[in-house]
Amino acid sequence: MLTHPDLSPRSGGTEADRFEKIFNYHAIISSVDLMASLEDLSDNLDVNSLETDDLADFAAMATSKKVITRVDWEKKLNDVKVRKEDMNKLVMNFLVTEGYVEAAEKFRLESGTEPDIDLATITDRMAVKKAVQSGNVEDAIEKVNDLNPEILDTNPQLYFHLQQQRLIELIRNGKVEEALEFAQEELAPRGEENQGFLQELERTVALLAFEDVTNCPVGELLDISQRLKTASEVNAAILTSQSHEKDPKLPSLLKMLVWVQNQLDEKAAYPRITDLSTAALEDPAS
Amino acid sequence: MSEATSQSEPPAKDLIGSYFLDLWLYTSKTLALKPETELKSEFEEEGEESPTALDTLNSSGGFSVVGPDKLSLLYPNANLHGHDVGVVQANRPAPLKRLLYYFEMYVKSAGAKGQISIGFTTSAFKLRRQPGWEANSYGYHGDDGLLYRGHGKGDPFGPTYTTGDTVGGGINYATQEFFFTKNGVVVGSVYKDVKGPVFPTVAVHSQNEEVTVNFGKDPFIFDLKAYEAEQRDKQQSKIDNVHIPQDASYGIIRSYLQHYGYEETLKLLDIAGKSTVPPVSVVPENSLNEKDGTYALNQRKTLRQLIKSGKIDETFSTLGNWYPQIVQDGTSTTCFLLHCQKFIELVRDGKLEEAIMYGRSEFDKFKKLSGFDDLVKDCAALLAYEQPSKSSVGYLLQESQRELVADAVNTMILSTNPNVKDANLCVHSCLERLIRQVTACFLEKRSLNGDQGEAFQLSRILNSGKKG
Numbered sequence A: 001m002l003t004h005p006d007l008s009p010r011s012g013g014t015e016a017d018r019f020e021k022i023f024n025y026h027a028i029i030s031s032v033d034l035m036a037s038l039e040d041l042s043d044n045l046d047v048n049s050l051e052t053d054d055l056a057d058f059a060a061m062a063t064s065k066k067v068i069t070r071v072d073w074e075k076k077l078n079d080v081k082v083r084k085e086d087m088n089k090l091v092m093n094f095l096v097t098e099g100y101v102e103a104a105e106k107f108r109l110e111s112g113t114e115p116d117i118d119l120a121t122i123t124d125r126m127a128v129k130k131a132v133q134s135g136n137v138e139d140a141i142e143k144v145n146d147l148n149p150e151i152l153d154t155n156p157q158l159y160f161h162l163q164q165q166r167l168i169e170l171i172r173n174g175k176v177e178e179a180l181e182f183a184q185e186e187l188a189p190r191g192e193e194n195q196g197f198l199q200e201l202e203r204t205v206a207l208l209a210f211e212d213v214t215n216c217p218v219g220e221l222l223d224i225s226q227r228l229k230t231a232s233e234v235n236a237a238i239l240t241s242q243s244h245e246k247d248p249k250l251p252s253l254l255k256m257l258v259w260v261q262n263q264l265d266e267k268a269a270y271p272r273i274t275d276l277s278t279a280a281l282e283d284p285a286s
Numbered sequence B: 001m002s003e004a005t006s007q008s009e010p011p012a013k014d015l016i017g018s019y020f021l022d023l024w025l026y027t028s029k030t031l032a033l034k035p036e037t038e039l040k041s042e043f044e045e046e047g048e049e050s051p052t053a054l055d056t057l058n059s060s061g062g063f064s065v066v067g068p069d070k071l072s073l074l075y076p077n078a079n080l081h082g083h084d085v086g087v088v089q090a091n092r093p094a095p096l097k098r099l100l101y102y103f104e105m106y107v108k109s110a111g112a113k114g115q116i117s118i119g120f121t122t123s124a125f126k127l128r129r130q131p132g133w134e135a136n137s138y139g140y141h142g143d144d145g146l147l148y149r150g151h152g153k154g155d156p157f158g159p160t161y162t163t164g165d166t167v168g169g170g171i172n173y174a175t176q177e178f179f180f181t182k183n184g185v186v187v188g189s190v191y192k193d194v195k196g197p198v199f200p201t202v203a204v205h206s207q208n209e210e211v212t213v214n215f216g217k218d219p220f221i222f223d224l225k226a227y228e229a230e231q232r233d234k235q236q237s238k239i240d241n242v243h244i245p246q247d248a249s250y251g252i253i254r255s256y257l258q259h260y261g262y263e264e265t266l267k268l269l270d271i272a273g274k275s276t277v278p279p280v281s282v283v284p285e286n287s288l289n290e291k292d293g294t295y296a297l298n299q300r301k302t303l304r305q306l307i308k309s310g311k312i313d314e315t316f317s318t319l320g321n322w323y324p325q326i327v328q329d330g331t332s333t334t335c336f337l338l339h340c341q342k343f344i345e346l347v348r349d350g351k352l353e354e355a356i357m358y359g360r361s362e363f364d365k366f367k368k369l370s371g372f373d374d375l376v377k378d379c380a381a382l383l384a385y386e387q388p389s390k391s392s393v394g395y396l397l398q399e400s401q402r403e404l405v406a407d408a409v410n411t412m413i414l415s416t417n418p419n420v421k422d423a424n425l426c427v428h429s430c431l432e433r434l435i436r437q438v439t440a441c442f443l444e445k446r447s448l449n450g451d452q453g454e455a456f457q458l459s460r461i462l463n464s465g466k467k468g
Helices: A015-029 A034-044 A052-063 A070-078 A084-098 A101-111 A119-133 A137-147 A156-172 A176-193 A195-209 A224-241 A249-265 B013-031 B042-046 B224-240 B248-260 B263-274 B288-293 B297-308 B312-322 B333-348 B352-366 B372-384 B399-414 B430-447 B458-463
Strands: B072-075 B086-089 B100-110 B117-121 B137-141 B146-148 B166-172 B177-182 B185-191 B199-204 B209-214
Touching: A070 B430, A084 A101, A084 A249, A084 B248, A084 B399, A084 B430, A084 B458, A101 A119, A101 B263, A101 B297, A119 A137, A119 A224, A137 A156, A137 A224, A156 A176, A156 A195, A156 A224, A176 A195, A249 B224, A249 B248, A249 B430, A249 B458, B013 B333, B013 B372, B013 B399, B072 B086, B072 B199, B100 B224, B117 B166, B117 B177, B137 B199, B199 B209, B248 B263, B248 B288, B248 B297, B248 B399, B248 B430, B263 B297, B297 B312, B297 B399, B312 B333, B333 B352, B333 B372, B333 B399, B352 B372
Parallel strands: none
Antiparallel strands: B072 B209, B086 B199, B100 B166, B100 B209, B117 B137, B117 B199, B137 B146, B166 B177, B177 B185
16 A cells, blocks of 8 residues: 555654654545554554654544643642642531531641631531431421521521421321321411422322322332431531531532543543542553 | 561652652742742732733824823824724733633713724734724724624624713633623623734724723722622532532542541541441441551651651651651651751740751751752741741741641651552642642643633632631
């Protein structure tokens, strides 16, 4: 195929020069199928004698993505200076937002990092969360009001969900009469005000209609995940009322990493991190 | 405690040592100059200059007059045709390395016909035409409220504007759009189809039209900060939809605590993790990662505590007992860091004479270390001040310096683990590697995008969402 005198091994020059000439020749005669050209090329050349950089350059030409070698990428990484204090702050923020009070206290001592929220408020918040998670909704409501009565006042959806959870717990414990009374007196009036609440109320009351509650269409309401959902909602509302962000910052940072790598993948081949738990760099696909 | 005498080779002190020396040098250069303002402002960090005034060098043939403050523009005569526009660009193009750029124009007088405009043009622009009438230029015109982008016919865009109105022009690098405001309200945006630097531009064209320009010296009428936050939130909601493994954060935090030796915190976190609902999925205790992570955990915790309390003598003796290989070479970087810290502690305690004698007896043997001169100079400078903590070398007396030394010793101990093949892996925690990667990726993405847009800044993440 490659009978042109310029392209034969005897024409002189380095293997890289020859590679380039052949590449350009193909590019001129058939700009369409560069990948096929490369295959053809590798059949006719001693690829092992090519330098990594040359290969990278030509790979980039074929795929029009910038290729960054491991060595170059590590240089870029080394140019990034991360302050230890900032990392400590991220850790403290995680411990505090997730409610690991004792760990946060200890971390303050071991690292000298000040929490961005009063640790005393965490204990109260965790007590509320735990109460909901264990199904003691009345107790939780009392505690929330002790903490800050405005939270439930300004959050009708949260209040409804707590009441709904109370209803679910009554049904779970077989207290049918009490459940119905509660539904009629406390929840029905809310349902009248709000279409969404009404639908939720109807779904919940429907639990009473089934013999085998765990397998019925609304069975998921009895699942522990429902308690966790409500607990999470309460936790978020308390944090917000304390002018604190309801989510820790670290997961957001991880998402940014995944997102920006996906974006960068469209334009460049570079060492990626796929396993967040090890942060190991994987060499760029060649 | 008896993990002391390990049979491994002496650790790769050089690599690790030089990393921490470099870190100290970097801190010295960046902190030493401004002890109060630790971090430069975000924009200073990027090293770009912003427009500050109207350009008076490239005039448009003298049809308009720029005021002496270089922030006002007047069209004194009657215009005759479409090629005698009094158009002026800013003295510099809009900076690229940020999320938004913005400037405002106040219409002091709409003159005879109110043919004023605000927009962006390139350096090749013919300075006799309204912005938007030529290719690669954009202009929002006051007389008809149309947006012109490259030819004589404009598109319906926003309201007209006249005397007393303030209009603003901005660039959103994330969405690659120009946006315009009138009296503090966004009127519209348009795709920015022009490559390369663009200049903020204003123009006047009928008799007695007069405008003033604000490049940020005075507060804007438009709430730019709020708009910026809005735009960031939009970006954020795209990112929020990304899926990450559950408990990924928890694992990374654990790994961080293990890496730096925060043993007590780790214990409490593990207890708490088991009792959350649902319990966090904990790494099995026998896995290789776990063993490497908890290597010498108690010893590292102890040494960190000693250094953070300034007990350097005790640090030396403890290291001598447990890890003699780290301190046996008295000229190693680790020893240098520790001796400097001892010096600093003596100054902190006001024992200046003792400090001088200590320095004289210890510092000499480290002459061969690179960076030695600058760092010893910094230490010695502490002696010159009555209130050293307020001086340019005050950073040495802060916790961060003790932290640096503690981290260096921590890494040296980690490197004595016979299972560790590459000493470099001991230097950075998993969290640090993730932060470096995300920062580098954002920088590369920006660089491939004509260097437009903001970089990833950890401090911005940490400070976001703070109210009051």
